[in-house]
Amino acid sequence: xSEGLGWLSPKSxxxxxxxxxxxxxxxxxxxxxxLEEKTRDFFLSISKKLGTPVSQNTQGDLxxxxxxxxxxxxxxxxxxxxxxxxxxxxxxxxxxxxxxCLQPAKSGGENQIVKSQEVQAIIHEERQDLHxxxxxxxxFKTHNIDCxxxxxxxLQPIFSWKNNxxxxxxxxxxxxxxxxxxxxxxxxxRQLEALDFLDSVCERSExxxxxxxxxxxxxxxNNWTTLHRRNSFTDHKNPKKRRHLLRVWLSMxxxxxxxxxxxxxxxxxxxGSVRGGIRATPGVNL
Numbered sequence: 001x002s003e004g005l006g007w008l009s010p011k012s013x014x015x016x017x018x019x020x021x022x023x024x025x026x027x028x029x030x031x032x033x034x035l036e037e038k039t040r041d042f043f044l045s046i047s048k049k050l051g052t053p054v055s056q057n058t059q060g061d062l063x064x065x066x067x068x069x070x071x072x073x074x075x076x077x078x079x080x081x082x083x084x085x086x087x088x089x090x091x092x093x094x095x096x097x098x099x100x101c102l103q104p105a106k107s108g109g110e111n112q113i114v115k116s117q118e119v120q121a122i123i124h125e126e127r128q129d130l131h132x133x134x135x136x137x138x139x140f141k142t143h144n145i146d147c148x149x150x151x152x153x154x155l156q157p158i159f160s161w162k163n164n165x166x167x168x169x170x171x172x173x174x175x176x177x178x179x180x181x182x183x184x185x186x187x188x189x190r191q192l193e194a195l196d197f198l199d200s201v202c203e204r205s206e207x208x209x210x211x212x213x214x215x216x217x218x219x220x221x222n223n224w225t226t227l228h229r230r231n232s233f234t235d236h237k238n239p240k241k242r243r244h245l246l247r248v249w250l251s252m253x254x255x256x257x258x259x260x261x262x263x264x265x266x267x268x269x270x271x272g273s274v275r276g277g278i279r280a281t282p283g284v285n286l
Contacts, residue, residue, distance in 0.1 A: 008046060008049055010049045010050055013050055013220070014050060014051075014252060014253065014254045015254070017050075017096055017220060017221075017222045017252070018222060018252065018254050018255065018256065022115065022221065022222035022224075022225035022226045023113060023209065023219075023220070023221055023222070023226060024218075024219070024220040025211055025217065025218070025219050026217065026218040026219075027214070027216075027217055028214065028215065028216030028217055029216070029218065030216045039100070039102065039246070040063055040246060043063060043098075043100045043246050043248065044062060044063055044248070046218070047062075047098055047248045047250055050096070050098075050220070050250060050252070051095065051096060051250035051251055051252040051253060052250065052251045052252075052253075052274050053248050053249065053250055053251075054094055054249050054250070054251050054274070054275075054276050054277025054278075055249075055277040055278050055279065055280050056247070056248075056249050056277065056278060057145055057278055057280075058145060058146075058278065058279075058280055058281040059280060060280030062248065063246050063247070063248055064081060064246070064247045064248075065244065065245075065246065065247075066081045066082075066099070066243075066244065066245035066246070066247050067081075067082065067242065067243065067244050067245075068082065068083055068084040068233075068235060068242070068243065081247065084105075084108075084232055084233050084234070084235065084243075085232050086229070086230070086231050086232040087229045087230050088172050088173070088199065088229055089112075089114060089170070089199070089202040089227040089228065089229045090170055090171045090172065090173075090227060090228070090229065091116075091168060091169050091170050091171065091223040091224070091226075091227060091228075092171075092223050092249060093249065093265065093266065093276045093277060093278065094223055094249035094250055094251060094276040094277060095222065095223060095224065095250055095251050095252040095255045095275070095276060096220055096221065096222055096223065096249075096250040096252055097220070097221050097223055097228075097247065097248070097249055097250070098218065098219065098220045098221075098247065098248040098249075098250060099213065099218065099219045099220075099245050099246065099247055099248075100216075100217075100218050100245065100246040101213035101214060101215055101216065101217045101218075101219075101244075101245050102215065102244040102245065102246065103215060103240075103241060103242065103243055103244040104212070104213060104214055104215060104243060105233035105234060105235055105236075105242075105243035106233075106234050106235055106236045106241075106243075107233065107234045108231050108232050108233030108234055109212065109213075109230060109231060109232075109233035109243055110210055110211070110212045110230070110231045111210070111211045111212065111213065111219065111228060111229075111230055111231075112208045112209070112210055112228065112229050112230075112231065113208070113209040113210075113211070113221060113226050113227070113228045114202050114207045114208060114209070114226065114227050114228075115207070115225060115226055116159075116166075116168035116170075116224075116225055116226060116227050117166050117168070117225060118207060119168075119198070119201050119202055119207065119227065120134070120159045120166075120168065122201050122204075123197065123198065123201055127194075127197055129190075130190075130193060130194040130197050130198075131159070133190060133191055133194040134157070134158045134159050134194050134198060135157055135158070135159045135160065136157060137155035137156055137157050137261060138155070138156065138157070138158060138175050138178075138187070138191065138195075139153045139154070139155055139175065139178035139179070139184045139185045139187075140153060140154050140155075140156060140171065140174040140175055140178060140265065141153050141174045141175070141177035141178035141181055141184060142154070143174060143278070145278060146278050146279075149279075151264075152181065152183040152184055153178045153181070153183075153184040153185070154264045154265045155185075155261060155264075156169060156259075156261045156262055156264075156265060157169075157259060157261060158170050158198070160258070160259040160261070160262075161259070162256070162257040162258055162259050162269070163257050165256040165257055166224070166225070167224040167225075167256065167258055167259065167262075168224060168225070168227065169223070169224070169262065170198070170227060172195060172199065175187070175195065179192075202227060213245070220250075224255075224256060224258075249276060249277055251273070251274045251275050251276055251277070252272075253272050254271075254272060255271055255272055255273070255275075256271055257269060257270065257271045
């Protein structure tokens with residue numbers, strides 16, 4: 001595999017992600033060359049040209065292997081990236097999320113992306129009462145892998161603006177966990193209605209950008225301006241041919257300012273600051 005990055009234009013990529021579409025899909029820049037063992041280092045070098053990789057687990061991993069591990073849903077290790085089930089539309093704890101496809105599934109695994117500002121505009125037009133709720137803070141249960149954080153939950157809005165910059169942050173599974181936890185605030189019926197309506201708008205197919213990553217493809221998404229999910233998939237029986245992606249979480253040098261209520265969860269709300277990720281905890285394995 002070529003070590004060159006001549007096709008990479010960091011400034012234009014950063015501009016596209018932050019101020020334009022919020023999405024970059026690159027079709028196998030490796031062309032006919034095989035993806036070798038150096039792929040992980042190569043992907044990390046690409047990512048470092050764009051931003052600062054942040055930890056994705058308690059071990060401090062900057063690159064995460066996305067595979068179906070077959071964990072039961074009640075297993076603490078059963079994160080979405082480690083399953084083959086369909087995920088809901090969500091954002092991650094970073095400015096930009098990036099993927100490199102090493103091996104696609106036998107079938108399925110399509111990525112679906114919606115522009116979150118379009119979603120909020122529809123909600124504002126059709127249900128202004130629910131839109132107002134979604135701009136108010138919701139409890140997010142502390143993730144079970146975020147064991148360094150002693151707080152049972154944090155409060156942050158789903159839609160917010162800072163200095164005219166829009167931001168969306170949404171992970172329904174953590175909100176639902178907070179709702180079910182007696183140590184966290186209980187959601188009102190109106191709040192639950194607002195979440196259900198948000199999910200229903202995200203389901204509108206005319207809003208979807210659909211991408212099924214092929215071997216060697218790269219995908220980068222701005223988490224503040226897009227929501228994404230992955231459809232369920234079926235793997236090959238041969239372990240060497242099973243779906244395998246590499247994932248990176250990036251803090252971007254040209255990132256937007258955030259509402260102050262994100263500071264507890266992201267560490268900083270200042271534009272261009274290093275923020276997001278999960279703090280590594282030595283000796284803890286989840």
